[in-house]
Structures are given as structure tokens and as C-alpha cells.
Amino acid sequence: MNDIRTDRLLLRRWRGADLAPWAEMNADPAVREHLGDLLTPEQSAASVETFQAEFDERGYGWWAVEELATGTFVGFAGLDLVDEDMPFDGIEIGWRLARPAWGHGYATEAAFATLAFGFRTLALPEILAVTTAGNHRSQAVMRRIGMTRDPAQDFDDPSVPDGPLRRKVLYRISAPDKCHAGAAADSQAG
Template identity: 55%
Template sequence: MSPIETERLRLRRWRDADRAPFAAMSADPAVMEFFPSLLTPDQASAFIDRVEAHWDAHGFGNYALEERATGAFVGLTGLFKVFPEAHFAPSVEIGWRLARPFWSQGYAREAAEAVIATAFAEHDFPEIVAFTAVPNIRSAALMQRLGMTRNAADDFDHPGIAVGHPLRRHVLYRLSRADYERRERA
């Protein structure tokens, strides 16, 4: 997928300079509230390496977000192939994670809408999915604002989270190409 510019954001591939602010963001308990654990700097760096390898292998991935006006690192938004154990695999997931200073400014929605538009324009994905832990109502609300829909029968226990952990149960939202195109024509 191509780099993307929105009114306020630049969505681009990762740079070495992104490692420190991403590590700081990934060690923030508020940012990581709905993840099973915080990331160490080494884990955060390894995550970026996996993201870049995914880009190289598939031609899409999670973008690093930067604020156009300041060049500040904002977070990430992008696409990733869903883990193969998922009942909805194979599919492509959209996700986002923003540093706390950039919350409640509409950046996550702005970036996600741009990623979805580019993904459907440049790839033949039949749908894009998103999922989060049940208590993460902010992300679920964004999924709804993006036009994604949930069928409770699709909800699942995340295989990467321990049995009994309060974040194991996840909700799944979907956006089909047909629904996206219908909404864009309206």
C-alpha cells in the first residue's frame, strides 16, 4: 500500500527514529490497558521488526503515524493478516494504537478511514475485520463509526491470551467491500 497523507496525518513505513517513542507508548499503562501486558523496549522494537517484515512479505502493514504539522510520532494504524487460528481467518485486520497525548482528537478515525479507503482501492480484500477485548468500548465504538458491524456469534476467545484472563474474550467487527462501496456511493 502507498504512503498516505490526510489533512493532519502522515501514514508511512517505520523509521529507526520511531523506536523510542513507540517503546514509550507501549510502556504506558493507559495506552496498553486492553493488552495483556506492557512491552519492554526490546519487545517494542521486535514488534516494529515484525511489522516491517509483514510489509515486505505482503505489501501492506501497520503504518507509523506522524502529525504533519509537527512531525511528532502519534502511534500506528494499519492492516495485518489475522492469526491463522482465528475462526475468521484468512482475513485482514485493521488496528490502531495512539500515544496518550493524541487521544480524543479524531486521529484514530482519520487514520483508519484513510487506511480502509486505500486498502479497498489497492487490494482485492473482500472484507476488513477489527477486534478488541470486550471491555475496550472506545475501540468498539470507533469500529462502529467506521461502518463496521458486529455479530455476537463471531465473538471469540483470543488464543494468545491465557484462559481466565479478563481480556481473553474479544468482539469481532467486519466491514465488507460491498458495504464499504455502498456507503461511499451514498
């Protein structure tokens, strides 16, 4: 699997040096606000092992995201299979950034590159995105990358206990025609 470069970011396989900043992100209550409990360093390390194994098995998954100008790890973005306990199936796009990387447009930039990979390389007919009903920042990214939501498809996540994290919203985007697919792919340079 090749790296994906955008104007400012490198989406790449995980490295050992990513473990400490990844664990720090997962221990940040602001980063985890819409995700649930904070993760221990051991849980964070185990998640990276899973990410690497899924990449080896499927050829796609969650890339580490690095800021090109500085080489700084800023989070993750990528594609994954929708969890089995969801009321739908498909491939899901997602992202998570460290707080210092918020507000720079990195999530949108990484998401556009991920969509281009999903549609052009994997030939996916559709890509989904799921977040909590209260995660307005992620929903704004979903809208910016062209995803749409039908409120009738919102659902309660069966794997989450009652509370503010249980209600989820579902966004979708279908593969663009060839004219638009080329424009989306131009967001990745390499």
C-alpha cells in the first residue's frame, strides 16, 4: 500500500514513533468527547496493531496522518468495514486528529484523499460515515466532502449504553462519475 500525499499531509502506515502521540490523543477528553472512554496506552498500542493487521489483510484501513511540513503525527484517517452490530453494512470513512491539528482543514483534506482512494483504487460504489448526533464538527467535515444525511437513517448504536453517545447519524456519498472522480483524485499528489 502506497502512501497518499496531499498538499499538506501524508497518510501512511503506522510507525513505532506514532505510539506515544497516539496514546496522548486517546487520553485527551476533548479528542474522545464523542467516542467514549479514554484509552490507556496499552489499549492505544493494541489499536495500532489491529490497524496494521487490517491493512495487511485488506490493503486499506486507518492511515497515520503526518503534517508534511514538520513530520509531526497529527492523527489518523482512512476506511474501515462498518461494525457487524450496525443496522447497515458497507465501508466507513473516518478521521481523528490531535487537538493542536484542529481548525486547519486537515480532516477535510485527509477525507478528500481517502474518498479518492476509496472510489478510484478500491472502486467502492458508496462510502458511509457515522458519528454521534452531537458531533457537529465531524458532521461539518462530512458535508464539506459532499456527503449527505437522511435523518430517517439516524439510529441508536446497539453497542453504546444509553446516553448522549448512543444516538448516531449516518452520512453517505456515492461514487462520482468519471469527470468528478478525477477532480477528487487531484487532491492527492503522489
